[in-house]
Amino acid sequence: MGQMHRLLPTSAILSVLGLxxxxxxxxxxxxxxxxxxxxxxxxxxxxxxxxxxxxxxxxTVKVVSTPNDSNERLALYQQLLANGSPExxxxxxxxxxxxxxADHLIDLRPYAKGAEREHLPFLxxxxxxDGELKALPWFLDVGLLYYxxxxxxxxxxxxxxxxxxxxxxxxxxxEAERKSGNAQLWGYVWQGRAYEGLTCNALEWIxxxxxxxxxxxxxxxxxxxxxxxxxLDLAAGWVWxxxxxxxxxxxxxxxxxxxxxxxxxFMRNWPYAWSLAQSSDSPVRGxxxxxxxxxxxxxxxxxxxxxxxxxxxxxxxxPEAAASLALYLTSAAEQKRRAIEGSFxxxxxxxxxxxxxxxxxxxxxxLEPVLESAVAxxxxxxxxxxxxxxxxxxxxxxxxxxxxxxxxxALEGLQARLERLSRRGG
Amino acid sequence: MRAASANRLPAPARASTAALLFLAPALLxxxxxxxxxxxxxxxxxxxxxxxxxxxxxxxxxENYRWLLTDPDWWRALRxxxxxxxxxxxxxxxxxxxxALVLDAGFRGRSLVRAAIILPWAIPTxxxxxxxxxxxxxxxxxxxxxxxxxxxxxxxxxWTADPDLAMAAVIAVDVWKTTPFMALLTLAALQLxxxxxxxxxxxxxxxxxxxxxxxTLPLIAPALAAAMLFRFLxxxxxxxxIYVLTSNxxxxxxxxxxxxQQMVEFQDLGYGSAAASLLFVMVTxxxxxxxxxxxxxxxxxxS
Numbered sequence: 001m002g003q004m005h006r007l008l009p010t011s012a013i014l015s016v017l018g019l020x021x022x023x024x025x026x027x028x029x030x031x032x033x034x035x036x037x038x039x040x041x042x043x044x045x046x047x048x049x050x051x052x053x054x055x056x057x058x059x060t061v062k063v064v065s066t067p068n069d070s071n072e073r074l075a076l077y078q079q080l081l082a083n084g085s086p087e088x089x090x091x092x093x094x095x096x097x098x099x100x101x102a103d104h105l106i107d108l109r110p111y112a113k114g115a116e117r118e119h120l121p122f123l124x125x126x127x128x129x130d131g132e133l134k135a136l137p138w139f140l141d142v143g144l145l146y147y148x149x150x151x152x153x154x155x156x157x158x159x160x161x162x163x164x165x166x167x168x169x170x171x172x173x174x175e176a177e178r179k180s181g182n183a184q185l186w187g188y189v190w191q192g193r194a195y196e197g198l199t200c201n202a203l204e205w206i207x208x209x210x211x212x213x214x215x216x217x218x219x220x221x222x223x224x225x226x227x228x229x230x231x232l233d234l235a236a237g238w239v240w241x242x243x244x245x246x247x248x249x250x251x252x253x254x255x256x257x258x259x260x261x262x263x264x265x266f267m268r269n270w271p272y273a274w275s276l277a278q279s280s281d282s283p284v285r286g287x288x289x290x291x292x293x294x295x296x297x298x299x300x301x302x303x304x305x306x307x308x309x310x311x312x313x314x315x316x317x318x319p320e321a322a323a324s325l326a327l328y329l330t331s332a333a334e335q336k337r338r339a340i341e342g343s344f345x346x347x348x349x350x351x352x353x354x355x356x357x358x359x360x361x362x363x364x365x366x367l368e369p370v371l372e373s374a375v376a377x378x379x380x381x382x383x384x385x386x387x388x389x390x391x392x393x394x395x396x397x398x399x400x401x402x403x404x405x406x407x408x409x410a411l412e413g414l415q416a417r418l419e420r421l422s423r424r425g426g
Numbered sequence: 427m428r429a430a431s432a433n434r435l436p437a438p439a440r441a442s443t444a445a446l447l448f449l450a451p452a453l454l455x456x457x458x459x460x461x462x463x464x465x466x467x468x469x470x471x472x473x474x475x476x477x478x479x480x481x482x483x484x485x486x487x488e489n490y491r492w493l494l495t496d497p498d499w500w501r502a503l504r505x506x507x508x509x510x511x512x513x514x515x516x517x518x519x520x521x522x523x524x525a526l527v528l529d530a531g532f533r534g535r536s537l538v539r540a541a542i543i544l545p546w547a548i549p550t551x552x553x554x555x556x557x558x559x560x561x562x563x564x565x566x567x568x569x570x571x572x573x574x575x576x577x578x579x580x581x582x583x584w585t586a587d588p589d590l591a592m593a594a595v596i597a598v599d600v601w602k603t604t605p606f607m608a609l610l611t612l613a614a615l616q617l618x619x620x621x622x623x624x625x626x627x628x629x630x631x632x633x634x635x636x637x638x639x640x641t642l643p644l645i646a647p648a649l650a651a652a653m654l655f656r657f658l659x660x661x662x663x664x665x666x667i668y669v670l671t672s673n674x675x676x677x678x679x680x681x682x683x684x685x686q687q688m689v690e691f692q693d694l695g696y697g698s699a700a701a702s703l704l705f706v707m708v709t710x711x712x713x714x715x716x717x718x719x720x721x722x723x724x725x726x727x728s
Binding site: 071075078079081082083184192193194195244245246247248249250254257258263384387388391395398399402404 | 476479586693
């Protein structure tokens with residue numbers, strides 16, 4: 001998800017770029033159209049993987065580019081699927097979409113024949129709607145705490161385990177550094193813009209306080225509770241003190257910009273920021289570390305789960321071939337190749353301590369403990385109403401962060417609005 | 427004009443038939459391009475249709491009832507009206523000033539005239555993105571400049587702070603659209619006969635008095651039309667606000683609200699209801715404006 005949101009929503013024009021494989025199909029071979037990441041290494045790895053499958057099986061593939069902005073991409077998918085279009089057989093879908101698109105996707109369990117059990121169980125749970133496996137996990141994202149090793153060492157601090165420690169450490173270092181002339185320094189940056197990324201951030205705060213995950217397993221809203229309010233009050237207290245007020249309009253790349261220019265002690269972001277912050281022209285190269293996000297005293301660390309899955313359209317003319325391609329692309333060997341060449345996080349636990357992968361990118365060894373704390377957004381249980389619930393949620397959180405409302409009345413208002421929505425049945 | 431050519435005109439009845447014939451292609455095109463989508467939107471606004479398709483049913487005015495009880499809708503309405511009135515007022519005032527400057531003869535005037543249209547000629551999404559970076563609280567040039575001259579003590583979050591966001595959005599719109607108003611006003615100014623200026627100069631009339639008593643009444647009809655265009659445009663503003671502040675409640679206008687309902691939430695019926703109400707508002711504003719300005723326009727034509 002982070003991989004998508006950091007890109008600008010420029011792809012309003014749907015440039016559908018057909019790249020037919022060079023292989024001529026044998027008798028009975030199928031042409032499978034796959035939609036996957038549209039730019040850079042993501043596109044290249046998708047294409048090379050799909051072409052390798054085509055060579056092995058004698059089928060052909062067509063890689064279709066779709067908009068980079070995930071909201072735009074969802075809107076396009078929904079249009080294609082609503083029209084029952086067979087144009088695309090295999091869709092790359094966001095971790096919050098299986099519930100939204102469930103009606104248009106086939107059950108992959110008969111094709112996977114147990115292979116799905118090799119993936120992280122929380123992803124399989126996320127992708128299972130009414131007992132049907134709607135998508136195979138391809139790569140994942142989790143929320144991480146980035147910190148400046150050099151600043152923490154200089155001020156005798158440890159990576160924080162609790163939010164309280166983070167707040168104290170951040171304000172102590174910020175104050176000391178500003179006194180010594182580092183006027184631009186802030187304690188903690190994250191994503192506070194009114195968009196899906198804020199839902200991820202706020203879910204982490206609330207879940208790590210034991211305040212639930214917006215709705216319970218039955219889809220009933222459980223937001224108006226003191227733990228959730230405490231979490232939001234904490235975050236609102238950061239703004240202006242350890243967090244620049246501009247955070248209310250920050251997405252992933254804004255936060256990374258501040259952190260990577262050396263102007264923040266801590267940052268919440270997705271794993272993609274690691275390789276960019278460690279690139280040769282980065283001012284903080286070699287000075288950063290990652291850790292699981294903090295929790296409250298009685299809660300446990302919670303990392304919002306993002307990432308992408310592969311799903312086969314109900315309207316595909318070649319569901320068998322499409323499922324075979326999905327299984328190939330999500331296989332251990334292919335995920336290993338993608339982890340080494342493109343730093344895409346595998347969805348199989350054992351790959352996080354695979355020696356070759358760790359040698360190529362030491363980050364993976366540090367990511368493994370974070371996987372324990374992954375928290376999925378309640379998209380599967382909410383289905384098609386998820387987008388609306390998430391928007392109501394981030395709007396309420398945003399108004400608390402902006403100081404327009406206190407946490408408790410804002411959450412009570414949210415609770416009422418969400419209950420009003422569920423009465424309407426939309 | 428009419429009196430001179432009256433003998434060559436056909437009989438009145440044939441005239442109106444001929445007029446209809448000539449108008450038919452335009453009316454047909456308008457019905458296809460404007461009428462049909464409009465009627466569809468109005469129809470969908472009375473149903474619970476989803477963008478994703480599937481069965482839907484007639485729900486009467488349910489969507490409108492729901493809309494009018496949604497605090498976000500009222501906030502969007504307030505934002506829209508605030509944005510439209512303030513930005514158009516500022517653009518008109520600044521546009522007139524700019525036009526008066528341009529109307530005066532000075533070296534390089536045509537160059538300045540061409541340059542001044544640039545902000546308006548840049549696609550909105552592009553200029554909005556440029557402004558988003560200039561207004562950025564940490565890297566933005568605006569905060570850097572204001573800090574350097576000591577006007578502010580710490581960086582302001584222009585697009586994020588709910589108290590500043592609307593002002594920032596209006597400022598960018600004024601920057602972008604003032605040239606448009608200036609050029610339309612300038613065109614009107616150049617129709618003010620030169621002998622009026624000479625007469626006023628000979629009589630020793632103060633330029634401000636001349637502007638208020640002679641120039642302004644003469645350019646009023648053109649100005650009124652330009653303001654109407656701008657106001658209607660401002661009522662349905664979307665791109666600028668969406669790029670600068672996304673779906674943030676503090677600046678979301680009705681168009682932003684309707685898009686979110688329709689595209690993000692796939693709620694075609696409800697989104698159509700919001701769009702239809704926006705249409706009603708735009709039409710209402712047009713009718714009201716025409717009714718109010720009609721007297722003035724006719725008077726100045728006679």
